[in-house]
Amino acid sequence: MEASAKKTEQFSQKLSDILNYGALNTAMGIGYACGAFEALSKFDEPAPCESIAMQGGLDERYLKEWLGVMVTGGIVEVFEEDDDEFYMLPKEYVPLLTRGGGNSNMGVYTQEIPLLTHCAFNEIQSGMRTGDGVGYEQYQPFYAFMEELANAKHEQVLIDTFLPSVQGGAIVERLHQGITVCDIGCADGLVLNLMAQAFPHSKFVGFDIDEKSIRKAEQRAAASGLTNVIFTLQDAGAEVVEAEQFDYIMAFDAIHDQTRPFEALKNIQLMLKSGGVFSMVDIKASSSVMQNKNHPMGAFLYTVSLMHCMPVGLVNDGMGLGMMWGKEQALALCEAAGFSSVEVTDIPEDGFNSHYLCHK
Numbered sequence: 001m002e003a004s005a006k007k008t009e010q011f012s013q014k015l016s017d018i019l020n021y022g023a024l025n026t027a028m029g030i031g032y033a034c035g036a037f038e039a040l041s042k043f044d045e046p047a048p049c050e051s052i053a054m055q056g057g058l059d060e061r062y063l064k065e066w067l068g069v070m071v072t073g074g075i076v077e078v079f080e081e082d083d084d085e086f087y088m089l090p091k092e093y094v095p096l097l098t099r100g101g102g103n104s105n106m107g108v109y110t111q112e113i114p115l116l117t118h119c120a121f122n123e124i125q126s127g128m129r130t131g132d133g134v135g136y137e138q139y140q141p142f143y144a145f146m147e148e149l150a151n152a153k154h155e156q157v158l159i160d161t162f163l164p165s166v167q168g169g170a171i172v173e174r175l176h177q178g179i180t181v182c183d184i185g186c187a188d189g190l191v192l193n194l195m196a197q198a199f200p201h202s203k204f205v206g207f208d209i210d211e212k213s214i215r216k217a218e219q220r221a222a223a224s225g226l227t228n229v230i231f232t233l234q235d236a237g238a239e240v241v242e243a244e245q246f247d248y249i250m251a252f253d254a255i256h257d258q259t260r261p262f263e264a265l266k267n268i269q270l271m272l273k274s275g276g277v278f279s280m281v282d283i284k285a286s287s288s289v290m291q292n293k294n295h296p297m298g299a300f301l302y303t304v305s306l307m308h309c310m311p312v313g314l315v316n317d318g319m320g321l322g323m324m325w326g327k328e329q330a331l332a333l334c335e336a337a338g339f340s341s342v343e344v345t346d347i348p349e350d351g352f353n354s355h356y357l358c359h360k
Ligand SMILES: C[S@@+](CC[C@H](N)C(=O)[O-])C[C@H]1O[C@@H](n2cnc3c(N)ncnc32)[C@H](O)[C@@H]1O
Pocket: 147, 150, 151, 184, 185, 186, 187, 188, 207, 208, 209, 210, 213, 234, 235, 236, 237, 251, 252, 253, 254, 257, 258, 259, 260
């Protein structure tokens, strides 16, 4: 076959795969959300649709259609006996698709693109022509999902894995002795509340622009009886900040979404005391599409950026860095913001992010 015709045929096959996998992702996200994989996982033997529906409290007719997607998509196995059908989720797939799988659970991410599509399909389509940003208010169902995901991760790794990895454990020693700490984009305050509990001699301040999150963070701190943490409604890129306030500043997944990330980085540099450090945890990627060409999750991550991170960062003529702003751009902005040096390292138990440790 002529090379060009072969290329067309291969691409046509790829398009069929894309349509099937895209559809499969949507159905998997719905099934994950309503506990259909958990229901399937309870059976050691192939089971009829009726029993699986009963097990999961699901409607049998809906489940039958959903199982059709899962079987043709190669997720669930089907068996036939006396004209009856029986379904089975291979036991090897269970930890990858259910909540009990902990760190192995990838099923949770099947909800991400369907949720973003639900929140902002029309706005992104229109933004492709107008260049307009999309406000945070558009994404409420997505935030509830992301908050649950991020909080589960912070609970697992922040105190015992991440912080001991910062400066070879030196920051943990200083936290025990008593320092001042700020979390930029603190959301509902989980990180700071965990730290305030673990390090009672240190003082903690959280900044976020979302009032609902700040109130929730305050309520949680009060419910835990914490007196060494406060939360402030504060734009990290705002013009007036007090210099030399903090020994340690952190930003988990909270710089690239901002409309004025460069101003935020300059403020962070200013707010650090002499000898202070800033931990920026952000996506591990290059700024160049060419360099990201073989990233195993590249299409997924760029889609999340296209549908959320970039448009929220474009509001009010914002910079709109997007999640895939990458190492080269991050280093250039940190340097221009005045940090004297930046070390970029991998993070234990986190293949998606890099740790930028910036020195005042
Ligand atoms: C993706 S969330 C990350 C939340 C949290 N740090 C975590 O690890 O789960 C980004 C947070 O940054 C906040 N944010 C966005 N722009 C901000 C700004 N200019 N100043 C302060 N916070 C901001 C958002 O409201 C949101 O809570």
